[in-house]
Structures are given as structure tokens and as C-alpha cells.
Amino acid sequence: MSELLVADSFRVRRNPTTGIAEVRGWQFHLDRFARSAASALDERGAAPSESVDAFVLAASERVNAFGDGFPRFELWLDPDDTVRWGLSERPLPALTEVIALRSIAFADIAGLHDLDRKGPNIERYLAVNHELGAEALMLDASGHAVEGATTSLVWWDADGRGARTVPGARVDSVTERLVAEAAPQQPPTAAPPGGHPELAARDAGVAELTESEVWAVNALHGIRVVSHIDGVATRTPDASRLDWFRAVLEHSWEPVLLDGRATGAW
Template identity: 35%
Template sequence: MDVLRYRWNGSELVDISGAPMIPLYVADSFLLRAGQVAGFARHLDRFATSATTQGLVRPVDTFLDAVTVTLPKTGVYFPRIDLTERGELELWVRPAPALKEHIVLATATCDPRTEPALKGPDIPALTELRKLAQAQGADDAVIVDAQGRVIDGSTTCLLWFDGDTAVIPPAEAIRVDSVTVALVSELLKAEGTSLTERWATPQDLSNREIYALNALHGVRAVTQWREGPLVALNPTRFAALRESYESQFENISEA
């Protein structure tokens, strides 16, 4: 399947597939499967909020309505909505890559982010960081702060378990406000699981269950951390987490 790219002209989305790439101010992407997305309204809200933060003064509601209508209702896709540095609003309709349930991590040697709370501007730098991790035989890089504490992944967020308590990095670990983390956190709380925020270095996570969360793959179990901590696996809990997350997919027309 071809990648399609549309640009909003103020009244409709126009096909500009093949046009030159433009640096981003904001981007948001999600897994679209048979016309369903997990947390679709949250993705649109995050995009609108980020666009306002980046200085866009005109509303994006009509653009987002057009996006909802244009997105395919069959097949599996990984669309992205963009605000470019020229102020243009765009939609990419991209076939989804292979979806995976497991992931191997490696610790990044640097933090290249310049806008850590926004998704979009740092995508090229984070892509390069991920490529360095892949050169080590990993799937994703884990960004740590100056004290060596876990902040985020280059394309994923991390959640781990300390006994029966789920843990995520604290709010002061500045990162993109993940829709997937929000959904999983709410599901865990609804099921009676304690959830807390806590700093941790990779070594603090030795023999812990670690999960990588993002909008493409949902919940993945970390099976290895290259030159990092040994990880524990809990197939029963992993299956339950994935099943709970799958329940969040809903028709985009009803989101």
C-alpha cells in the first residue's frame, strides 16, 4: 500500500503525496485498525493543545473533522497528523508496520530532545537515537537524565512492576503526555492495581517486569535490556494487560 499525504487548504484535504518533507511543530500518530483507534479523541485533543502551545491561533476542529472522515475504515494503518513549521496542517495515511508483542531495550548515551513535552519537533533526532539502539541489537533506546534515571523511550514509554504495584517515571521527568500510558493507568486503577510515580535507574529495575507502551504496538513486554538490568517476565499479567488495552479500541466515528 502506498503512503498518502494530504494538506488542509482551509476547506478540504488535498492530496500532496510526494511533496518535499517539512520540519514539524507538532505530530500525533495512532494505530487505526478496521476503523477503530484506542483513545482517538485524546489523540485529537493532544494535537489541538500542542498546536496551540506552538502558536497556531486558528482552530483545528474542522481539519480534525476532515481527518476523521478521510481515515480508512478497513485495513490496518498508522496515520499521523502534523502541524508543520510553515503552519500547514497535514494528514499522512501510512500502512502500519509489523506489530510486535515484545521489545528489546538499550540505554541511550544522550538525550537529544529540544522540546521534550511536545511530540513532533524531536522526531528526527529520536529516530536517529533509535537507530543507534538498533545497531546494538535493540528495538528502542531508553533516555535517562543526568543522574541516570529513566525518563522515556525514543518511541515508547516505560511502566514496570514493583511486586503488585505499577510504577511510571514521575511527572518531573519531562516527556510527551502519552495517551497509551493514560489509558493503561486508568485500566490498572479500575482493576484495583496500585499505581505510583517513582524515579528509577535501569539497575533499579533489575528483576522487574517492564512494559513498553505506545500507540502503535500498545503494550509490549520487555524481554531484554542490552548491557542493562535482567528483566522478569509475567506471561499472565502481560496477557491481561494486552487484553485490557485491546478493549479500548472504538470506532473513530463514535469517539
């Protein structure tokens, strides 16, 4: 049975004016996929039949032709120990704006590995979501929140100070990066003392999160408000802040093709 070494999925929309397919933070997705693939291939001393550049350029043409959807770039390890690229062309799932989370410790999920790489744990995380009947919120050995099964976390305290979980043994989120880069540029309305700082990377347990406004962010849905964690309601979101950041994401669409050619050369 083939093993998924690396995956990178992203929402695609067809620009209503140009007709060109677009992806939010497209170059960030390309960079993450190339970086993760290089790491996985280096660990195995293997190489596919074509370079990542050649694969992405050809796959981008197919992504553009497919249009609205949720495609996924892939790197596979086959049973004969050969490696190959893959592209899954998938329709766009239903989009939602609210989500509930249920916590589970990493230690209680068997078979996880390469936690900082998107791909190897996808099927296991989906199975855990099914078992929990909700999106899983993974906790480390100290009970601190790390990430959701398909999302990263951003949260805001009562004074408007934002935070995100500490980087490290988790997937590097493109959407989280877009939110974090915009955070210091928020409008001054209702700013905390000293203005809007960068999103602080810090630890937080479930109890602190339920006292905060929590967002689950990913490439498919953008920003979803976390309504409950383990059945406990979170802080009601600040509507103006939420609308502003969603508008920021709406300005982050980048064309998959430029002048008829695929973008994303490294």
C-alpha cells in the first residue's frame, strides 16, 4: 500500500473578472510543499522522476483548468520504495463559518509521526474526528493546545490581545501566517494598550481558550469561529475584528497562472 509522505491542499476560486484560478497565499503553499517534499526525500535518499519545479508547473496548469475546488499536491512512497508526485483534483466541499472542537491528547492517538509535516497523519486525524464526532483539538503532554486536526488556532483575550500556539511539532499553517502578518495593521479602534502587537506565540490550555474568542483557521474555510470546546462555549466574537480579518484574507488571493504561464518557480 502506498504511503502519503507530503500533502498540501488549498482552496481554488475562479476570478470573476479574469477567469484565472486563484489561491489564497499561493506562493506560501508552493514554498511549504517544496520544503516538506525536500525534507521527506532527503530522509529517504530518494528522488522522483521529475523535479518539484516541473511537477508544480504542470500541476498548476491542471489546477487552473479545473477551477473552483480543493485540490491537493502530493508526494507518495510506493511499496517498491519509489517516490512519485500526485495531484488530487477535488470539488469544493461545503464551506462553514463556525466549528466546535473536542480535545484529545496526542498520546491517545496511535501511529502519529512527522507532526510538523502535512500529509503523513491526515487519515489518522480524520479517523479521530469521526471517533470524537467533532474536529479534534490536539493537546501536548502538558495539556496545552497544539492544533486542530485540520486547522490552526488563533485566539483573542478580553483586552483584544491575539495569540497563536507555539510553532514546532505542528503543521506550519499558511492561513495562520496570513492572519499573523496582518495582525499589527489592524484598525486602531478598540486596540489594547500600546496598539496592536504581533500575535504572540504561547501555550494555552482548554480552560484559557474557552475564556477567549477562538478562531480555527485553514486554507479551505479561512476563519471559522470556534463556538465550543469540549461542550463549553467560548467568548462571543468581536464582529468588527472578525470582519476585518476575513476581508484581509479576501485580499490574499493570488493567480495560479500569470500571462498564461504557471507561477511559483523557486
